[in-house]
Amino acid sequence: MLEIKNLSCKVKDHEKIILSDFNLKINSGEVHAIMGPNGAGKSTLSKIMMGHYNYDVLEGNIYFNDEDITNLDTSKRARLGIFLAMQDPTVISGVSNSEFLREAMQEIKGEKVNLYQFITQMNSNISDLHLSSDMIHRSINEGFSGGEKKKNEVLQLKMLKPKFIILDELDSGLDVDSLKIVCSNINEYLKENPDTAVLIITHYPRILEYIQPNYVHVLNNGKIVQTGDFSLAKEIEKKGYQGINVLGKIDENE
Amino acid sequence: MKMNKIIENDTILYLNQDDFEVVLDINSNCKVEVYHFVINHSSSIMINLNSEGATVNYHYSTINYDDHEVKIEVNHKEKNTTSNLYNHGVNVKTGRLTFLVNGIVPKDMVRCICNQENQIINISDGKSAICPNLLIDCYDVISNHSAYIGKFSLEKVFYLESRGFSKKIAYQLLLKGFLIFEGVKQDILGDYLLEIENI
Numbered sequence: 001m002l003e004i005k006n007l008s009c010k011v012k013d014h015e016k017i018i019l020s021d022f023n024l025k026i027n028s029g030e031v032h033a034i035m036g037p038n039g040a041g042k043s044t045l046s047k048i049m050m051g052h053y054n055y056d057v058l059e060g061n062i063y064f065n066d067e068d069i070t071n072l073d074t075s076k077r078a079r080l081g082i083f084l085a086m087q088d089p090t091v092i093s094g095v096s097n098s099e100f101l102r103e104a105m106q107e108i109k110g111e112k113v114n115l116y117q118f119i120t121q122m123n124s125n126i127s128d129l130h131l132s133s134d135m136i137h138r139s140i141n142e143g144f145s146g147g148e149k150k151k152n153e154v155l156q157l158k159m160l161k162p163k164f165i166i167l168d169e170l171d172s173g174l175d176v177d178s179l180k181i182v183c184s185n186i187n188e189y190l191k192e193n194p195d196t197a198v199l200i201i202t203h204y205p206r207i208l209e210y211i212q213p214n215y216v217h218v219l220n221n222g223k224i225v226q227t228g229d230f231s232l233a234k235e236i237e238k239k240g241y242q243g244i245n246v247l248g249k250i251d252e253n254e
Numbered sequence: 255m256k257m258n259k260i261i262e263n264d265t266i267l268y269l270n271q272d273d274f275e276v277v278l279d280i281n282s283n284c285k286v287e288v289y290h291f292v293i294n295h296s297s298s299i300m301i302n303l304n305s306e307g308a309t310v311n312y313h314y315s316t317i318n319y320d321d322h323e324v325k326i327e328v329n330h331k332e333k334n335t336t337s338n339l340y341n342h343g344v345n346v347k348t349g350r351l352t353f354l355v356n357g358i359v360p361k362d363m364v365r366c367i368c369n370q371e372n373q374i375i376n377i378s379d380g381k382s383a384i385c386p387n388l389l390i391d392c393y394d395v396i397s398n399h400s401a402y403i404g405k406f407s408l409e410k411v412f413y414l415e416s417r418g419f420s421k422k423i424a425y426q427l428l429l430k431g432f433l434i435f436e437g438v439k440q441d442i443l444g445d446y447l448l449e450i451e452n453i
Contacts, residue, residue: 050412050416051415052412053408053412054408073415073420073421074412074415074416075415075416075418075419075420075421075424077416078415078416078417078418079418083416084416086413086416089413090407090409090410090413092410092413092414092427092428092431093431093432094430094431094432094434094435094436095427095428095430095431100414100417100427103419103423103427104417104418104419107417107418107419107420107423108417108418139431139436156417160417160418
């Protein structure tokens with residue numbers, strides 16, 4: 001599904017290296033989690049995978065279903081089926097959620113979307129996510145609470161039906177009940193689309209109790225320093241990153 | 255075309271670039287919504303709030319190519335009057351677009367609200383200027399202004415691209431959101447909508 005090989009990246013117009021010889025392989029239907037301390041490069045990784053304008057790839061490649069997407073435009077990556085649920089979704093004034101979503105579906109499908117089917121599907125998803133029905137007529141993320149913004153990301157995910165999902169700190173800004181709702185919607189989606197792969201980027205293991213990962217990776221200084229299963233996330237919660245001594249490992253390597 | 259209009263009831267007005275000189279006298283306790291869409295033209299607009307309780311919400315939207323000046327002046331001539339000005343411009347080429355926006359509240363005109371929000375998006379290397387003036391000679395007044403000149407945020411473009419929109423379509427969506435105010439029916443826009451699509 002998705003493979004990152006020997007990827008090194010830096011911030012555009014700066015010397016700072018963000019990822020260094022980074023490798024990761026995610027197969028269809030797998031759920032991976034990337035954890036790590038602040039500044040480890042987790043969110044940057046998600047942006048680089050989506051082709052963010054602020055980063056340069058120095059070396060290495062990103063493959064999606066065996067196609068090299070390292071230099072592909074962001075919109076083309078989205079049309080291939082990659083979806084990034086953002087940590088802090090941006091506000092776009094004057095563009096309503098419904099207009100935006102219907103046009104986005106048309107861009108991704110490459111064909112007109114039937115209005116009746118769109119409204120039916122939209123209403124059902126809004127109800128599943130416990131969102132207010134008037135949000136669809138409001139501008140994208142304008143006046144939304146932190147929780148509503150995150151739910152709106154998941155609403156878009158459910159409507160656009162991606163094959164590979166990146167969840168960048170989905171749990172930040174969500175209360176316990178909202179996190180349960182959002183995760184149960186994602187699990188439902190994964191049940192209906194079992195080939196879909198997920199990369200969860202998170203500080204805390206709480207979200208991983210609701211969407212259980214097959215693999216947990218610890219990222220530090222732009223490299224994966226340890227890989228394990230869900231028990232690794234539990235150990236991190238108990239002992240902290242220092243406690244499991246993975247941060248020390250990278251120092252020794254250096 | 256010069257337009258002099260006396261308004262005494264709640265009214266919604268749609269104006270275009272042919273209305274380049276506008277004088278509105280609002281003479282009763284009523285609310286006036288104005289949507290003014292201009293393609294490559296200067297404008298001079300004067301609004302007189304002549305009666306207690308009079309309110310104007312003026313939405314001015316312009317697509318600019320050459321050198322043009324937009325002058326908007328609101329005179330709060332009575333107590334307890336309200337003005338909210340929303341001025342949005344897109345400067346497409348290398349011309350100069352200037353907004354001169356004056357809100358005037360003289361002495362003793364208490365409980366007035368006098369707000370203005372001005373934004374110009376430069377698509378290329380055009381020169382733009384905004385002069386927001388609040389000439390308030392009274393203490394008991396609420397007054398705010400904001401001014402922005404620049405490009406569309408790249409983060410907004412990235413967000414739209416990440417949902418499958420090409421760069422061109424992403425900019426089109428941002429332009430429509432910026433230039434067409436909420437609540438305006440697209441069928442009244444005619445040539446203006448086509449002009450946005452051609453930017």
